[in-house]
Amino acid sequence: MSLYRLSPFISFLLFLILIMMSFTTHAGYGKYPDAEQSDPRTLGWMQGTPPPADKRIMQPQSNYFSFPKLRWTLCHIRELMPTQLVSRGISAPLPIDYDLDPAINRITFSPTGSSTLMTWADSLSENYTDGILVMHKGKVVYEEYFGCLTQFGKHTAMSMTKSLTGLLAEILIAEGKLDPKAKIATLVPELKDSAFGSATVRQVMDMTTSLAYSENYADPNADIWAYTSAADPLPKAKDYNGPVGYFEYLKTVKQEGKHGEAFGYKTVNTDALGWVISRVTGKKVSDYLSDRIWRRIGAEQNAYMTVDAVGIPFAGGGLTAGLRDLGRIGQLMLDEGQHNGQQIFPESVVTSIQAGGDKTAFAKSGYKDLKGGSYKSMWWIFHNNHGAYAARGVHGQTIYIDPVAEMVIVRFASFPVASNSHIDPTSLPAYQAVADYLLSK
Amino acid sequence: MSLYRLSPFISFLLFLILIMMSFTTHAGYGKYPDAEQSDPRTLGWMQGTPPPADKRIMQPQSNYFSFPKLRWTLCHIRELMPTQLVSRGISAPLPIDYDLDPAINRITFSPTGSSTLMTWADSLSENYTDGILVMHKGKVVYEEYFGCLTQFGKHTAMSMTKSLTGLLAEILIAEGKLDPKAKIATLVPELKDSAFGSATVRQVMDMTTSLAYSENYADPNADIWAYTSAADPLPKAKDYNGPVGYFEYLKTVKQEGKHGEAFGYKTVNTDALGWVISRVTGKKVSDYLSDRIWRRIGAEQNAYMTVDAVGIPFAGGGLTAGLRDLGRIGQLMLDEGQHNGQQIFPESVVTSIQAGGDKTAFAKSGYKDLKGGSYKSMWWIFHNNHGAYAARGVHGQTIYIDPVAEMVIVRFASFPVASNSHIDPTSLPAYQAVADYLLSK
Numbered sequence: 001m002s003l004y005r006l007s008p009f010i011s012f013l014l015f016l017i018l019i020m021m022s023f024t025t026h027a028g029y030g031k032y033p034d035a036e037q038s039d040p041r042t043l044g045w046m047q048g049t050p051p052p053a054d055k056r057i058m059q060p061q062s063n064y065f066s067f068p069k070l071r072w073t074l075c076h077i078r079e080l081m082p083t084q085l086v087s088r089g090i091s092a093p094l095p096i097d098y099d100l101d102p103a104i105n106r107i108t109f110s111p112t113g114s115s116t117l118m119t120w121a122d123s124l125s126e127n128y129t130d131g132i133l134v135m136h137k138g139k140v141v142y143e144e145y146f147g148c149l150t151q152f153g154k155h156t157a158m159s160m161t162k163s164l165t166g167l168l169a170e171i172l173i174a175e176g177k178l179d180p181k182a183k184i185a186t187l188v189p190e191l192k193d194s195a196f197g198s199a200t201v202r203q204v205m206d207m208t209t210s211l212a213y214s215e216n217y218a219d220p221n222a223d224i225w226a227y228t229s230a231a232d233p234l235p236k237a238k239d240y241n242g243p244v245g246y247f248e249y250l251k252t253v254k255q256e257g258k259h260g261e262a263f264g265y266k267t268v269n270t271d272a273l274g275w276v277i278s279r280v281t282g283k284k285v286s287d288y289l290s291d292r293i294w295r296r297i298g299a300e301q302n303a304y305m306t307v308d309a310v311g312i313p314f315a316g317g318g319l320t321a322g323l324r325d326l327g328r329i330g331q332l333m334l335d336e337g338q339h340n341g342q343q344i345f346p347e348s349v350v351t352s353i354q355a356g357g358d359k360t361a362f363a364k365s366g367y368k369d370l371k372g373g374s375y376k377s378m379w380w381i382f383h384n385n386h387g388a389y390a391a392r393g394v395h396g397q398t399i400y401i402d403p404v405a406e407m408v409i410v411r412f413a414s415f416p417v418a419s420n421s422h423i424d425p426t427s428l429p430a431y432q433a434v435a436d437y438l439l440s441k
Numbered sequence: 442m443s444l445y446r447l448s449p450f451i452s453f454l455l456f457l458i459l460i461m462m463s464f465t466t467h468a469g470y471g472k473y474p475d476a477e478q479s480d481p482r483t484l485g486w487m488q489g490t491p492p493p494a495d496k497r498i499m500q501p502q503s504n505y506f507s508f509p510k511l512r513w514t515l516c517h518i519r520e521l522m523p524t525q526l527v528s529r530g531i532s533a534p535l536p537i538d539y540d541l542d543p544a545i546n547r548i549t550f551s552p553t554g555s556s557t558l559m560t561w562a563d564s565l566s567e568n569y570t571d572g573i574l575v576m577h578k579g580k581v582v583y584e585e586y587f588g589c590l591t592q593f594g595k596h597t598a599m600s601m602t603k604s605l606t607g608l609l610a611e612i613l614i615a616e617g618k619l620d621p622k623a624k625i626a627t628l629v630p631e632l633k634d635s636a637f638g639s640a641t642v643r644q645v646m647d648m649t650t651s652l653a654y655s656e657n658y659a660d661p662n663a664d665i666w667a668y669t670s671a672a673d674p675l676p677k678a679k680d681y682n683g684p685v686g687y688f689e690y691l692k693t694v695k696q697e698g699k700h701g702e703a704f705g706y707k708t709v710n711t712d713a714l715g716w717v718i719s720r721v722t723g724k725k726v727s728d729y730l731s732d733r734i735w736r737r738i739g740a741e742q743n744a745y746m747t748v749d750a751v752g753i754p755f756a757g758g759g760l761t762a763g764l765r766d767l768g769r770i771g772q773l774m775l776d777e778g779q780h781n782g783q784q785i786f787p788e789s790v791v792t793s794i795q796a797g798g799d800k801t802a803f804a805k806s807g808y809k810d811l812k813g814g815s816y817k818s819m820w821w822i823f824h825n826n827h828g829a830y831a832a833r834g835v836h837g838q839t840i841y842i843d844p845v846a847e848m849v850i851v852r853f854a855s856f857p858v859a860s861n862s863h864i865d866p867t868s869l870p871a872y873q874a875v876a877d878y879l880l881s882k
Contacts, residue, residue, distance in 0.1 A: 046751075046752050049688065049716060049719035049720060049725070049753065050686055050688045050689065050751045050752075050753055051751055051752065056751050056752075057752075058750050058751060058752075059523075059674070059675070059676050059750065060676050078519070078523065078524055078525070078526070078745075079523050079524070079525050079748055079752055080523055081523055082500070082519065082520050082521055082522055082523070083519055083520070083524070084519070084520050085519070087593060089593065090534060090592070090593060090741040090742060090763075091534075092533035092534065093531060093532075093533065151531070152528060152530065152531060233500070234500070234675060234676065235500050235501050235675065245491055247490065247491045248491065275490060278490035279490060284490065300531040301531060302743060304519075307520055309499050309500065310487075310491045310492055310497050310499060311487050311491075311492065311497075311498075311499075311520055312490065312491055322531075
């Protein structure tokens with residue numbers, strides 16, 4: 001696959017961008033070593049002082065986002081590139097209550113398109129799970145760590161980062177600091193002549209902008225290559241004369257068609273939204289995420305974000321965080337902004353997201369996954385009978401919120417294939433089965 | 442100064458290596474803008490989204506360790522290069538008690554070689570202080586932040602890192618896991634044919650090895666250039682065929698003369714000691730530092746260390762940490778390993794360090810600073826009437842421990858010139874004056 005001959009950073013962004021794309025050309029994850037065989041501890045990546053040559057995962061030669069190396073990399077991004085702190089502050093964490101229920105292991109479900117039964121426990125290895133947390137009514141009922149992750153470690157959130165960026169924008173809207181109808185050009189004049197200039201904040205938040213921007217990685221002239229070159233935090237080649245950093249690149253994106261008509265999953269929207277947030281708040285997204293979320297939820301770990309060469313955090317996919325801290329955020333969403341008796345942000349933030357986006361616009365995108373769903377403020381809305389919605393990232397990352405079952409599931413994973421269309425069949429029905437079980441308790 | 446045309450990473454290591462060198466060729470810090478003029482907030486480094494071109498501090502073009510950029514850089518290393526976590530764990534921090542005494546501001550002293558009086562408050566700007574903490578009998582009596590630092594931020598510890606590496610080795614010795622008389626070759630066979638192979642652990646810890654290793658930066662063929670090239674975490678040039686990482690480089694260091702006779706401040710010793718620690722414990726220095734110190738002292742922030750291209754933390758100078766957490770470590774030393782009623786490591790660890798190293802070997806080195814002093818386990822021992830000793834790093838970093846006055850001072854600074862010989866005249870007498878004041882209270 002030619003992808004693996006590309007620079008690892010390009011591969012990194014590429015995988016993020018690929019989320020939900022259904023036309024991947026690989027032969028299926030069946031050809032990959034299974035979760036146990038590909039366990040990074042077993043394979044010994046970066047073990048030893050120094051690690052032997054064949055166990056090294058390095059910049060840039062090692063293609064660190066290729067499988068099975070990515071099973072190590074997803075827990076160790078900061079060791080490979082510059083990052084920025086998302087601070088929890090320095091006060092005491094607020095522990096989450098526990099009421100562990102080992103019976104969850106034995107819950108069975110039928111994977112989508114299959115008639116055989118699979119247990120919850122088996123689904124974890126099937127999905128190359130690195131960490132999984134199930135919370136019910138605010139208590140942890142299930143928690144396991146595998147592969148590169150422990151309770152003291154962190155894991156890349158991939159495109160779940162987008163949902164937190166979208167959450168920050170919803171908070172600004174709810175507090176009257178950001179007008180969702182405002183044209184981006186009025187907020188970030190530098191984007192006036194780009195496709196984003198004529199789009200509204202809401203169109204960017206819901207990714208219904210119409211962009212002359214190709215993410216077809218099979219095309220060596222696709223725009224993503226220029227984007228990833230601009231964003232790479234490592235020093236540019238001497239002959240590089242393109243834009244430097246996310247923001248300079250965004251200025252070059254041109255419009256193609258009419259905004260507001262069809263959903264199009266393009267990471268550049270999130271970075272444009274990140275620019276808006278920074279301009280409105282005067283802060284980097286990483287700092288504003290700390291101010292509004294991380295410092296207020298009793299988080300037990302800091303998080304961090306990758307940055308471009310000029311110190312701008314990657315709002316579209318750069319977050320790395322602890323499993324239980326994402327559980328805290330899922331619970332905060334379930335509790336409509338309430339944490340420990342305090343309203344951290346207005347209830348309307350969550351009801352706006354939960355209501356979902358334009359289903360017709362979503363259907364027009366032609367995505368095969370999440371049929372009948374929508375995308376709102378960078379969250380995926382299932383529009384199912386439980387009102388479930390999710391943050392999702394490639395290789396199996398999710399914060400899955402089921403308001404009816406009062407359940408939050410957080411999964412970190414390192415599935416061999418990026419697209420969640422390969423992971424959903426053994427995860428979405430599993431989440432539903434656990435929700436039904438918890439409802440019946 | 443040709444130094445500033447070199448790669449910034451090379452400058453980085455260079456500055457670390459220059460500590461205590463007295464033959465710098467600059468015209469004196471008098472020619473530099475003062476602390477207020479060079480305040481990174483005033484200069485606007487990396488402010489704005491994105492920061493304007495003339496306000497960017499980037500890899501590798503910006504010479505980020507040149508003054509006044511270093512006044513920003515020393516708080517932001519992780520945003521410029523790969524790093525590794527030194528985890529505090531996830532339990533609640535243990536706050537330090539306060540008994541602030543503003544009268545300390547008015548304490549006066551005569552800078553070394555001067556007959557005029559200077560106040561403590563004035564010494565802080567004179568020394569380009571970024572953060573200063575004075576603890577007396579376990580309580581914070583003075584604390585201020587300037588420039589790039591806040592109580593929520595972190596600052597590079599520079600060569601104070603060495604003292605923590607030395608502390609870990611002393612802990613291993615006290616617990617019988619490391620024989621100070623053992624030859625390095627028996628612990629790290631890879632170093633058998635290097636200068637370190639025939640040296641004892643103690644000789645490496647006290648830097649009395651005799652190494653054919655030049656840190657003369659005026660010489661383009663000096664060994665430090667090969668060392669820094671090996672250590673640079675950024676991708677190597679295509680035609681690079683030298684050693685990769687600290688450890689591969691250490692294997693190439695040759696002996697010159699007899700070990701154990703003279704002190705020679707060479708950072709490679711600390712990285713060799715880091716290798717020993719990793720081999721004995723099976724852990725990276727960053728992880729062992731977390732296990733033995735950071736998780737046990739009620740630390741309020743994580744720390745982190747820079748890494749080379751193969752993930753080995755820079756035991757000789759890579760630590761970045763919060764001011765109060767270094768205060769906790771200083772207090773732990775003052776309390777001879779006791780923290781919160783628990784003996785975290787044997788008392789003998791501190792008494793061994795405090796006893797000091799070979800004063801004759803130290804005098805032979807020809808250093809003009811710290812006359813009558815010694816170097817033991819990577820700590821500087823003053824051998825004064827207060828039994829004071831210190832961790833020290835270029836540009837003004839210190840953890841200064843005065844057992845008689847029951848005082849710990851931690852200073853982070855970004856002095857324009859690396860060598861502490863320029864900083865000591867306005868800091869060491871100031872520490873003594875505060876100690877005398879606290880003793881008289």
